[in-house]
Amino acid sequence: MLYEGVLRKMQTEMGQPIQYYLLFDNDFLNLNQALNKELHIHFIKYQCLNCGENRPIYRQGFCRTCFFETPAAGDWIMRPELSTAHLDKEDRDLEYEKKMQLQPHIVYLANSSSVKVGVTRKSQVPTRWIDQGAHEAIEIVEVPNRYLAGITEVALKDHISDKTNWRKMLRNDVKDEDLVQWRSELKPYIPEEAADYFLEARSETHMEFPVLNYPEKLKSLNLDKTPDFKGVLKGIKGQYLIFEDSTVFNVRGSEGYYIGLDIN
Template sequence: MQFQGVLTKMKTEFTEPIEYYLVFENDFINMNQLLDKKISISFVKYECLNCHLDKQIYRQGFCKSCFYEIPQAADWIMRPELSKAHLNEEDRDLAYEKSVQIQPHIVYLALSSDVKVGVTRKAQVPTRWIDQGATQAIEVVEVPNRYLAGITEVALKEHLTDKTNWRKMLTNIIADNNLIEEKDRLDDFLPEEVKPYYLENNKKVYDLNYPVLQYPEKVKSLNLEKTPEFTGILKGIKGQYLIFEDNTVFNVRGSEGYVVSIQLA
């Protein structure tokens, strides 16, 4: 059986374990059903997720010209503290920026390798944690806009990392910190304007379990530009990575905008 389409990040369902779907324009693949099966992935061409032209992907699934023009790739996406829509100030497209920035946001702690602090829209809970491969997560503050979440993250990352060590995450080397205790010690480090939004009584820790039959001992990353054809036996899915029997890992989200052909044995 063969599928072809442009890669976008896998859709997920928060089930036990998490369910993964690779979605193409006219079809989809339930990836959990492919565990222990042989899969062949072939690079066909590029397709920018914005202009849909066959132009080399620059970042985040976009070609270089789109990346520097469209609001979906502006700096405030990666650096929420740069958000200005709440001030009625435009960066690239004020209507879009308001629609994304002026809505409830969560600042959270997650265990994906070490304890990390992060920001997500409330509507993206728990999808954001799944995409990072977190095994646990807890909400620290809930604020009404992206800017407040951003300045909170900036303050807290002086005391915690804001990065996921993807190699540790994929080899399942996870810190065993108590997230409730970690959250409780952060109150004093919050910016003054954010302290009213601190979720003081929140003790809910989300547990996330992934469909992994075998973790790699040492990961080697598949780059479709360097290796346009790859065949392997799927042994697991974690974060946005496919894990194969030979320790190869493939970052689906990192390959957005690549048109691929997928052959199932």
């Protein structure tokens, strides 16, 4: 069966295990059903997620020009403390920025490779945790805009990491943590502006990923270097496909790549 289209981050559905979907313009694929089958991935061209042109992808699925122009790639995306829509101040497109920034946001703890702090829109819970390959997560505060979430994350980063070690995550080299205890210990470091938004009565959320075998030594698939790849799918975790030969493929990191996909 042949699928064709531009890669975007996999869509997910909470379940036991989590369900993963590849969405193309005219089709979609439940990847859980492809476990233990051979996938043939063939890179065809680039397709910028903004302009749609066949231009080399620079970052986040955008060509270089669009990355520096589209409001969907503003600095506040990666650094929420730079958000300014609450001040009625434009970065690239105030209407878009108000829509995205002026909505409830969650500061959370997630355990992917170790416990980390992060920020996401409330509407993206638990999707954000799944995308990071977290097997457990918990909310800390729920604030009304992205700026407050950003300054809270910055304050907590002095006491806990904000990074995921993707290699440890994919090897499943992790241990369970008491995230309720972690949250309690971090509470005194929440900025005064966000302190009233602390979430007292929240328990951990646990995620189960569809992985048959975890790899020990990882080989990362880069479609620019290896435009034609075949491998037996053994698992899906975070935004990664895990293959029998220990090759791992970051689907989200390959957004904007137009591929053909055959499943045998």
